[in-house]
Amino acid sequence: MTVLSASLSVPRRPKLLLVDDQPINIQTLFPIFSADYEVFMATTGAQALKVCANQYPDLVLLDVMMPDMDGHEVCRQLKANPATRNIPVIFVTAQDNPENESLGLQIGAVDFISKPVNAAVVRARVRLHLLLRASLEQVQLLNEDLEARVSARTRELEGALEQLRASQDSLASSEAKATLSLLVASVSHELGTPLSNSVMAASTLAERASDFQGLVEAGAIKRSDFTAFVATIGEGTDLIQRNLHRAHELLGHFRQVAADQASEQRRVFDVAQTIQEILHTLQPSLKRFPHRVTLDIPSGITMDSQPGALGQIVINLINNAYLHAFDHETPGLLTVRVRLADTQVHLVFADNGVGIAPDNLSKLFEPFFSTKIGQGGTGLGLAIVHNLVVKTLGGAIRVSSDLGHGTRFEIELPQTQS
Numbered sequence: 001m002t003v004l005s006a007s008l009s010v011p012r013r014p015k016l017l018l019v020d021d022q023p024i025n026i027q028t029l030f031p032i033f034s035a036d037y038e039v040f041m042a043t044t045g046a047q048a049l050k051v052c053a054n055q056y057p058d059l060v061l062l063d064v065m066m067p068d069m070d071g072h073e074v075c076r077q078l079k080a081n082p083a084t085r086n087i088p089v090i091f092v093t094a095q096d097n098p099e100n101e102s103l104g105l106q107i108g109a110v111d112f113i114s115k116p117v118n119a120a121v122v123r124a125r126v127r128l129h130l131l132l133r134a135s136l137e138q139v140q141l142l143n144e145d146l147e148a149r150v151s152a153r154t155r156e157l158e159g160a161l162e163q164l165r166a167s168q169d170s171l172a173s174s175e176a177k178a179t180l181s182l183l184v185a186s187v188s189h190e191l192g193t194p195l196s197n198s199v200m201a202a203s204t205l206a207e208r209a210s211d212f213q214g215l216v217e218a219g220a221i222k223r224s225d226f227t228a229f230v231a232t233i234g235e236g237t238d239l240i241q242r243n244l245h246r247a248h249e250l251l252g253h254f255r256q257v258a259a260d261q262a263s264e265q266r267r268v269f270d271v272a273q274t275i276q277e278i279l280h281t282l283q284p285s286l287k288r289f290p291h292r293v294t295l296d297i298p299s300g301i302t303m304d305s306q307p308g309a310l311g312q313i314v315i316n317l318i319n320n321a322y323l324h325a326f327d328h329e330t331p332g333l334l335t336v337r338v339r340l341a342d343t344q345v346h347l348v349f350a351d352n353g354v355g356i357a358p359d360n361l362s363k364l365f366e367p368f369f370s371t372k373i374g375q376g377g378t379g380l381g382l383a384i385v386h387n388l389v390v391k392t393l394g395g396a397i398r399v400s401s402d403l404g405h406g407t408r409f410e411i412e413l414p415q416t417q418s
């Protein structure tokens, strides 16, 4: 507002065009304006149009009744031309004729002055319309400035949003690495038992073999020693075989999960098998708690998509249930149910834990929303899940909760990723 009033004034020596076929009328008007205006004159409509095109006057005082081309026609042509459309026109008319005046207004005049003109009145009217036009131009300028500022701000915000998206993607990839190292830790822990069992059995066998060799060399061997030695070898190799088989099995599960986690590879996979493999690799950390995960997944549902992304979703939702839904004394239950409907795979993760307050429900997928800030939670798990479901796999996710009775995440994924 201050800007507007401060710079609002009639341009210095504005250009004024006087149009009248009677030179005497022009002579009357001329001295009224000559001191403050640069005055142009025309005695025909055609001349008036020419001056307007060349000089672009700030205002035209236009006689109505003229031979050849009357004032109305001049005004129509001025308004039809984009270059002269904004020049204000005031008709100077001899008749006091309301119909004539309303026609003039319809074709774009801003005002009327009756002849004979009163010098003070005509000066005041001209000045008023020049001020009006100046203020309109100012408002237009302010609008343009505002539009420019709004679009600059929009561009800035778009840039910031883009950065946010990029950092979310990089968070997602660091989360993928974190998931991978969690898997590495839990599998190496799990492999430890069968491998150390095997090492122990092998060293016991080595001891027995060296004892047996001693007996053989001393020639003191009895049939019963021989039978006992064969039995020990049998038990030992059996133990070693079972433990190595278990280790091999674990490695098999792990290899697929790790490969899927480490790549963004798309392949055809069996949903039940993939989720089972993930659950296996999580077992070492989950079995410390009394809770259970039940899988209700018909075999034979396949997807052509990214199993690594699905794995991360499953891991985050299982971890969240164990961390947030259940207290550590009461055994909780998480059910993972999968169904194929048409070409959509429908997954439900439902726990019977504490549930989520309605106020928190709407913020759940926002990055950094966590009720465990300062206790190990960063609030990124569900933001990443949302990102993976929607952006990576092209699906949708919903959450609902009955406070005190549990939480339910429902995910729809296209069976074939587009």
Ligand SMILES: Nc1ncnc2c1ncn2[C@@H]1O[C@H](COP(=O)(O)OP(=O)(O)OP(=O)(O)O)[C@@H](O)[C@H]1O
Pocket: 320, 321, 323, 324, 325, 351, 353, 354, 355, 356, 364, 369, 370, 371, 372, 373, 376, 377, 378, 379, 380, 381, 382, 383, 407
């Ligand atoms: N199954 C659930 N039951 C109850 N509350 C949940 C459940 N899952 C998530 N929440 C709530 O949602 C919040 C956000 O979860 P999110 O996975 O995004 O973050 P976080 O688990 O706190 O931290 P992060 O996953 O980054 O380690 C949690 O802090 C918790 O309050």
Ligand SMILES: [Mg+2]
Pocket: 316, 319, 320, 380, 381, 382
């Ligand atoms: Mg989490």
